Amino acid sequence: MSDASPRGATTRWIEAVVPKVVAIAIGLGVWELVARSGWRPAYVLPGPGPVLAQLGRDLVSGEVFAAVAITMRRVVVGYAMAILIGTALGLLLARVRLLRLAIGALLTGLQTMPSVAWFPLAILLFQLSESAITFVVVLGAAPSITTGLLSSFDHVPPLLVRAGRVLGARGFGLYRHVVLPAALPGFVGGLKQGWAFAWRSLMAGELLVIVGAKASLGVRLQFAREFSDAVGLLSWMLVILGIGVFVDLVVFGRIEAGLRRRRGLVVE
Amino acid sequence: MAAVDGAPVLRLHEVDKIFGLGPQSVIAVRGIDLEVRRGEIVVLLGASGCGKSTMLSMIAGLEAPSHGTITAPSGRTALMFQDAALFPWLTVADNVEFPLRMAKVPRAERRRITAELLAMVRLSDFAERRPHELSGGMRQRVALARALAQRAELLLMDEPFAALDAMMRDHLHDELERLAREAGFSVLFVTHNVREAVRLGDRVLLLSSRPGRVVDEFAIDLPRPRRIEATEVAALARRIGDRLAAVGGHHE
Numbered sequence A: 001m002s003d004a005s006p007r008g009a010t011t012r013w014i015e016a017v018v019p020k021v022v023a024i025a026i027g028l029g030v031w032e033l034v035a036r037s038g039w040r041p042a043y044v045l046p047g048p049g050p051v052l053a054q055l056g057r058d059l060v061s062g063e064v065f066a067a068v069a070i071t072m073r074r075v076v077v078g079y080a081m082a083i084l085i086g087t088a089l090g091l092l093l094a095r096v097r098l099l100r101l102a103i104g105a106l107l108t109g110l111q112t113m114p115s116v117a118w119f120p121l122a123i124l125l126f127q128l129s130e131s132a133i134t135f136v137v138v139l140g141a142a143p144s145i146t147t148g149l150l151s152s153f154d155h156v157p158p159l160l161v162r163a164g165r166v167l168g169a170r171g172f173g174l175y176r177h178v179v180l181p182a183a184l185p186g187f188v189g190g191l192k193q194g195w196a197f198a199w200r201s202l203m204a205g206e207l208l209v210i211v212g213a214k215a216s217l218g219v220r221l222q223f224a225r226e227f228s229d230a231v232g233l234l235s236w237m238l239v240i241l242g243i244g245v246f247v248d249l250v251v252f253g254r255i256e257a258g259l260r261r262r263r264g265l266v267v268e
Numbered sequence B: 001m002a003a004v005d006g007a008p009v010l011r012l013h014e015v016d017k018i019f020g021l022g023p024q025s026v027i028a029v030r031g032i033d034l035e036v037r038r039g040e041i042v043v044l045l046g047a048s049g050c051g052k053s054t055m056l057s058m059i060a061g062l063e064a065p066s067h068g069t070i071t072a073p074s075g076r077t078a079l080m081f082q083d084a085a086l087f088p089w090l091t092v093a094d095n096v097e098f099p100l101r102m103a104k105v106p107r108a109e110r111r112r113i114t115a116e117l118l119a120m121v122r123l124s125d126f127a128e129r130r131p132h133e134l135s136g137g138m139r140q141r142v143a144l145a146r147a148l149a150q151r152a153e154l155l156l157m158d159e160p161f162a163a164l165d166a167m168m169r170d171h172l173h174d175e176l177e178r179l180a181r182e183a184g185f186s187v188l189f190v191t192h193n194v195r196e197a198v199r200l201g202d203r204v205l206l207l208s209s210r211p212g213r214v215v216d217e218f219a220i221d222l223p224r225p226r227r228i229e230a231t232e233v234a235a236l237a238r239r240i241g242d243r244l245a246a247v248g249g250h251h252e
Helices: A009-036 A048-061 A063-095 A097-112 A115-126 A130-154 A158-166 A171-208 A217-226 A230-262 B052-059 B092-102 B107-120 B136-148 B166-183 B194-200 B231-246
Strands: B008-019 B026-037 B041-045 B067-071 B077-080 B154-158 B186-191 B203-207 B214-219
Touching: A009 A048, A048 A063, A048 A230, A063 A097, A063 A130, A063 A171, A063 A217, A063 A230, A097 A130, A115 A130, A115 A171, A130 A171, A158 A171, A158 B077, A171 A217, A171 A230, A171 B092, A217 A230, B008 B052, B008 B186, B026 B052, B026 B186, B026 B214, B041 B194, B052 B154, B052 B186, B077 B136, B092 B107, B092 B136, B107 B136, B107 B166, B136 B166, B166 B186, B166 B194, B186 B194, B194 B231, B203 B231, B214 B231
Parallel strands: B041 B186, B041 B203, B077 B154, B154 B186
Antiparallel strands: B008 B026, B008 B067, B203 B214
């Protein structure tokens, strides 16, 4: 029980932060060593020093935020659509058994399809446009959300459903008050996986589908390569890595930790 | 001891339950006739596989009988399992409140009833805790309060104390006896523990296995409150246990 813990908030904060700082330090150290070993010349593989300096300059000038804004707008739109479509489809398949038998295998197939492989078709259908990117992001993320929802329903303990029925929950009430709350952790797991697919699809899309005058993260990365700007390239990669880690650890990490703690699924 | 009056709360008439079809079908229970009167505690005693859980499911309305009729208080039949089956995402108080919410009882009244019930099972201090923070015995008491929140006339209990240690079980026997008298509900209690049956029952019905049928009945006239280790309880339990072994059931 958390309130019985003798450890103070400060101790816990240090325990949470120190390992991460150490991990970053190790990463930077290895990078520095490889850069200095002379394996590749510095104009191809610069060390962390100049890259971090470049990142600092881009942060101060606001270029990073402009690029992040364009990219994040896309991922938010695509991910939101994927959540809507994926959830609606999941609920439908959960209710209609025949449909699930028919479409279930197809969904698994869709999930194994690398999303980059959708881009040629997306470009044919939508030209080099925002819609092409959104199309692929949704196709990448929605199947994970649907299968996550379905498997979370499958794993609802039958005893809880029985208890709910005996206690007077029927029809929609049974869904609303028993099945959905019981399925929530699995659904969040599906959302997390969907996010990972959305983010990967978007990065692939931004490298392939370059929409005029929109300096997104992918575009900055691509241009840095074309201008042989290794320092810029690596600093944009750090930005992309940072966003991915932030969403995964901070956003989903907190939601999941909260769910697990409240349900007693975590050993403290 | 409160009066057991004559009015039956539950009546089963020639109830059969058959699972499956044709040569692969299994007769779970056959020709069950039984009555539980108001305020009475009736114990069904039998080995596993005698269809006890199936009978409770049918009485609770979760399954339909294949033949025969069941007359039970509709909507006022509560069922407790060996597992407390509390909802882990709700606090203790919200778990107890659950059947009241389903019955659309107004919020203020829900709160009042929940507080009363938690006091009755002596868990008022744990209202805002989560189920996982409680011991097994406390969880079963929450489940009991939740069942009582349905204002049940009939409480069906499917080996509810089987997973608890002996001391907690003794304690919950006392609690159940007290609550049944105070709130005036009837109990149909399933167990394979003969002493528990004698400790609790006004009547004990012996069930045979495959198919489950009522093969004998014992009226327990020992004065209450009874102690499970009392010699009269042990003596009667031995007699019933021998009879149970004779009809092909095993017992503790």
